[in-house]
Amino acid sequence: MNFSVVGSQFFPLLINGLALGFIYVLVSVGYTMVYGVLRLINFANSEIFMLGTFATAIVSTSVFKFNQNSQPSHGMKLFIVLLCCLLASMATSGVVAVFVELIAYRRLRTKGANRLGSLISAIGTSITLSEGVRILTHSIPVASPRVLSKFYVFKIHGVGLRIDQLLTIASGLLLFIAVDRFVTKTRMGKAIRAVSMSEENSKLMGINLNRVISLTFLIGGLVTGAAAFMYMTVYEQTVFNVGFNIGLAAFTAAVLGGIGNLRGAFYGGLALGLAEEYFSALLGSQWKEITVFVVLVLVLLVKPNGLFGEAVQQTRV
Amino acid sequence: MINLRDKGAELWEGANRLQRTAFALVAIFAALCLPYAGNFSLTNFLNTPISSYEAVLVYPVGMYILMALGLNIVVGKSGLLDLGYVAFFAIGAYTAAILGTHTHLNTWEILPMGMGFAMLAGVLLGLPTLRLRGDYLAIVTLGFGEIVRILAINTPSIGGPNGIAGVPQPPTVLGQAFDITHPDHFFWLVVIMILAVIWMVRRLSIRRPGRAWEAIRQDEDVALLMGVPILRYKIWSFSIGAAVGGAAGVIFASEQMFVAPQSFNYNVSVLILSCVVFGGMGNIWGVVLGASILSYLPERIRFISNAREFVFGLALVVMMNIRPEGLLPRKKREHLSDEERAALKATRAALTASKKASKKASEKASEKASEKAEKEASK
Numbered sequence: 001m002n003f004s005v006v007g008s009q010f011f012p013l014l015i016n017g018l019a020l021g022f023i024y025v026l027v028s029v030g031y032t033m034v035y036g037v038l039r040l041i042n043f044a045n046s047e048i049f050m051l052g053t054f055a056t057a058i059v060s061t062s063v064f065k066f067n068q069n070s071q072p073s074h075g076m077k078l079f080i081v082l083l084c085c086l087l088a089s090m091a092t093s094g095v096v097a098v099f100v101e102l103i104a105y106r107r108l109r110t111k112g113a114n115r116l117g118s119l120i121s122a123i124g125t126s127i128t129l130s131e132g133v134r135i136l137t138h139s140i141p142v143a144s145p146r147v148l149s150k151f152y153v154f155k156i157h158g159v160g161l162r163i164d165q166l167l168t169i170a171s172g173l174l175l176f177i178a179v180d181r182f183v184t185k186t187r188m189g190k191a192i193r194a195v196s197m198s199e200e201n202s203k204l205m206g207i208n209l210n211r212v213i214s215l216t217f218l219i220g221g222l223v224t225g226a227a228a229f230m231y232m233t234v235y236e237q238t239v240f241n242v243g244f245n246i247g248l249a250a251f252t253a254a255v256l257g258g259i260g261n262l263r264g265a266f267y268g269g270l271a272l273g274l275a276e277e278y279f280s281a282l283l284g285s286q287w288k289e290i291t292v293f294v295v296l297v298l299v300l301l302v303k304p305n306g307l308f309g310e311a312v313q314q315t316r317v
Numbered sequence: 318m319i320n321l322r323d324k325g326a327e328l329w330e331g332a333n334r335l336q337r338t339a340f341a342l343v344a345i346f347a348a349l350c351l352p353y354a355g356n357f358s359l360t361n362f363l364n365t366p367i368s369s370y371e372a373v374l375v376y377p378v379g380m381y382i383l384m385a386l387g388l389n390i391v392v393g394k395s396g397l398l399d400l401g402y403v404a405f406f407a408i409g410a411y412t413a414a415i416l417g418t419h420t421h422l423n424t425w426e427i428l429p430m431g432m433g434f435a436m437l438a439g440v441l442l443g444l445p446t447l448r449l450r451g452d453y454l455a456i457v458t459l460g461f462g463e464i465v466r467i468l469a470i471n472t473p474s475i476g477g478p479n480g481i482a483g484v485p486q487p488p489t490v491l492g493q494a495f496d497i498t499h500p501d502h503f504f505w506l507v508v509i510m511i512l513a514v515i516w517m518v519r520r521l522s523i524r525r526p527g528r529a530w531e532a533i534r535q536d537e538d539v540a541l542l543m544g545v546p547i548l549r550y551k552i553w554s555f556s557i558g559a560a561v562g563g564a565a566g567v568i569f570a571s572e573q574m575f576v577a578p579q580s581f582n583y584n585v586s587v588l589i590l591s592c593v594v595f596g597g598m599g600n601i602w603g604v605v606l607g608a609s610i611l612s613y614l615p616e617r618i619r620f621i622s623n624a625r626e627f628v629f630g631l632a633l634v635v636m637m638n639i640r641p642e643g644l645l646p647r648k649k650r651e652h653l654s655d656e657e658r659a660a661l662k663a664t665r666a667a668l669t670a671s672k673k674a675s676k677k678a679s680e681k682a683s684e685k686a687s688e689k690a691e692k693e694a695s696k
Contacts (some may be wrong), residue, residue, distance in 0.1 A: 041452060083384075103634065107638050114642070121638065122639065123591060124632070125630070127629060128627060128630035128631050131630055134626075135624060192653075252456060255452070259452060304449050305453070
């Protein structure tokens with residue numbers, strides 16, 4: 001136990017935790033939205049994230065010809081490069097998410113299969129995608145060249161906020177608000193909420209179920225892709241199994257906040273990001289994952305439906 | 318698709334005791350002969366190209382069948398989604414490794430202890446968490462599996478990431494040595510354990526615990542209202558499943574003579590769950606079939622070593638799309654009385670008769686026959 005580190009590093013850890021937390025928030029939005037409509041853990045979401053990170057890396061190296069020796073760009077070009085990377089990442093993840101739904105879930109859903117059948121199908125998709133990328137990249141981590149020079153936006157008493165962290169926090173917040181507004185205010189968002197309340201009744205109300213579910217996957221994928229882009233600007237490296245830990249943490253965050261609840265994912269993601277940073281400073285980074293799960297178990301013991309979750313329907317497997 | 322399960326069940330129900338015993342003995346004998354199948358030209362297509370076929374039969378095939386049967390009690394019988402089953406396997410394996418290297422206990426003495434520790438872990442995990450439902454339980458069990466693995470990595474006294482080497486092998490039984498040159502003996506041991514587990518599960522399913530699990534699986538609230546002590550039977554299910562996993566772990570450690578945390582990662586839990594669902598949840602024979610295929614297939618296609626996991630994932634997706642309920646799904650109607658069974662049989666016979674009749678005669682005749690069948694069914 002090293003409390004002095006936490007005391008002296010309180011603010012740097014806070015900033016790191018928030019940056020990580022917002023990545024978790026966006027990925028767990030992907031989990032929680034799909035869970036909301038299908039009552040299903042989308043195991044392939046971690047691979048949707050992984051493909052997004054590769055899209056970012058490929059666009060910055062192949063399209064804009066960045067390499068390890070090139071200087072970080074600035075000004076208008078920087079803006080364009082970042083925007084293109086973000087769009088590519090979001091598009092890739094969004095398209096893959098829709099395809100995952102078509103291939104792994106739709107047929108099983110229309111056949112009325114049990115939930116575990118879909119779960120295994122999703123696991124199969126996840127294995128296929130990550131193994132496909134592993135074969136293509138020969139298991140070698142792909143480093144993304146530094147596009148954005150990492151300067152400090154401000155620095156007070158040695159506590160600084162780096163530009164990539166600021167970018168992650170700001171865009172994460174904006175995206176989350178956008179998704180939240182979409183789901184609560186628009187007509188399509190209302191359809192998504194209706195389906196998540198009752199599939200049968202929303203069908204009777206004339207909602208096109210397939211379209212709503214595809215849309216949910218698309219939004220989840222887009223947001224996960226944005227998270228992948230942010231991950232790449234902060235960590236600048238990706239590998240075929242990068243999605244595993246992020247996906248696990250994001251799913252834990254979704255459960256922590258109460259799965260199926262969009263705002264729960266927000267608080268859960270932030271709480272998890274901060275908890276990870278502080279606990280690894282306190283106990284050493286090798287215990288990071290354990291503390292995350294211990295926090296989760298303790299929270300679930302007190303609040304069995306997560307921090308903000310409503311009582312889940314009883315699941316029948 | 319033909320309905321293999323119904324066909325099989327029909328044949329089994331139609332057979333008398335002698336035929337059943339004979340069939341079971343032949344099946345067991347065939348299973349025991351499997352290690353030698355690689356030597357004959359008729360069956361040598363079973364041979365695995367790179368790893369030793371006899372060793373593959375023990376691990377992964379035998380071990381995965383054993384673990385899948387254990388997990389089937391938890392997931393298939395009582396409907397509790399457990400994503401951290403590998404933790405019990407790890408506890409069994411580490412029990413064997415620690416006790417085997419530090420004490421003079423042999424594998425047969427460690428086996429019940431490994432099962433006991435795994436059961437204890439199951440109870441300790443189950444007491445606080447089995448009140449949770451559905452996916453919350455899934456994530457907590459997943460977390461438990463990861464916690465056990467990370468604890469093993471971060472504890473230097475049990476070898477940390479390097480694990481424990483030199484786990485003693487089981488002592489000789491009836492002149493049969495258990496060592497690296499005799500994988501067939503290990504396989505026989507695993508087959509005997511599998512048979513014991515199958516016997517246990519079959520006994521349990523038709524008695525009080527099995528009925529309680531079935532009630533919990535179908536509807537927890539209704540089961541509670543009918544007076545089923547839910548938590549107690551859930552913990553029973555959890556700890557019996559854990560004991561099977563622990564037993565598999567003990568044998569695994571003494572067969573491989575080495576345990577390390579990387580053998581117990583989350584992928585193993587997922588793979589075992591896939592075995593259960595792929596084969597057909599809740600149906601023992603489905604689970605055995607599913608586990609055999611999913612553990613054997615990656616070894617058989619090892620010659621495409623780079624792409625075998627890819628093919629495996631693809632196969633999972635394709636198979637689940639073709640047969641969403643698994644290869645051999647569970648029976649839809651269980652625990653019929655003799656009269657009900659007779660009525661069902663009569664209905665089936667009448668239906669097939671009416672189908673044949675409708676081909677020849679007019680529609681009216683078939684309607685009458687099906688009406689008759691319905692009446693008989695309602696009796």
